[in-house]
Amino acid sequence: MSKEATKDALLAAARSEFAAHGIAGARVDRIAERAGVNKERIYGYFGSKEKLFDRVMEVVLDEMAEVVAMPGDDPVEYVGRIHDFYLAHPELIRLMTWESLHYREDALEGQHERIARCAAKAESLAAGLGREPSPDVARTMMTLIGLAAWPMVMPRLGRIVVGEEFGGEEGHLRMREHLVDFVRAALGRDADGGTAENSTGSTDGSTGNAGSAGNAEESGDGDAR
Amino acid sequence: MSKEATKDALLAAARSEFAAHGIAGARVDRIAERAGVNKERIYGYFGSKEKLFDRVMEVVLDEMAEVVAMPGDDPVEYVGRIHDFYLAHPELIRLMTWESLHYREDALEGQHERIARCAAKAESLAAGLGREPSPDVARTMMTLIGLAAWPMVMPRLGRIVVGEEFGGEEGHLRMREHLVDFVRAALGRDADGGTAENSTGSTDGSTGNAGSAGNAEESGDGDAR
DNA sequence: ACCGTAACCAACTATCTAGTTGGAAGTCAA
């Protein structure tokens, strides 16, 4: 096994382990075992458990930036898309959440580039909104990401607030529709986007929009907790 | 020291410890020490570290329900209010977050009553929105909570997306305004009172037209499942 | 005072865990 392959195996194993148990809960022995590599390699290549976590997070943050990329021409459907992605890749959002709890002020490697890249994305969103790039557009982007991710971040709260029907495939679909509608209203986009459906200020039909959404799921990514 | 006082001291200490370090990261010795109580009492009264965490969470969830209570007559300012509360009580949101990562399907004690109580709140929100209580109103409530909490849940993401100015008192204030505007637009409530002078100026665009948008949707076929 | 019950605690233990060590097995060049 080459050096790189070993490192990759460790990173992949660490990713699952950290996603499932967080930093404190993760066990280096489990990581090594799952990677089929001797534990000592973790220290040889990464230095410590925590540094390994940081390396994992750097990759994850980049992926995150990738996903969140290109709000494209339709900020509304954008939210649906992110939502679906998070739903299909729970471990991504779990890692983000662990990281946020760990949150130390000192930046992760490459933070600066990530910020820069993100600024580019915000420009794209600004274009989609027909506005100039500005901190406020960036805040909108932050908010859209939050809306899409929230149901997956706080499942128990969801069950408390929404009730039993929060969960399940059906529940997720309903939530998705709700989010898309919410954002549509917030951004004041009455169907100007190419979507076929009539925006209907007046409720009723409801379902119409969800259909337009282009696929929803695609379950992938095993790694359940 | 009476039994109750000891238990309370332990719960309070546990709350800080768990908020700071999570379940796996928390140390029972630290909890006992901070409570000024012998560690063994934790096992005597609560059974285990994990059960202690559950007890803490039951209290926290109740508080959460309390805060989230009474959307009252103005759903828009409601979001600002929750936002401020979370900002002022970070440990509450941290505990919620740890818990969500821990998430085991089996409900915490009293989950049912919490759900019931929350349903009552949703009714209040429905009234504020001028709509009938429905699962969709509950979803709106979930979304509003998410909007208010998101910046505190994902500070690092905030810094990446929004940039340096995300943090600090100024940053929080800006975010708050943004959120309130966003919700106002989404719920189609024109500004009544003199809230929020629009600092960013950005705001305007949406508010106007969004008013028309009115409500979002109500799913036709009642409840699934 | 006496007794039973319940709160309390110092010290202990069995286990677990991050991190280390010293050397074996490959790799490549001369």
Next chain:
DNA sequence: TTGACTTCCAACTAGATAGTTGGTTACGGT
């Protein structure tokens, strides 16, 4: 082959940690 270098690993260690134990102190009734 030799020798320098790198990747790899089984076994080890020092310290931490959740959970126990056995006994002591406070308390409330009779």
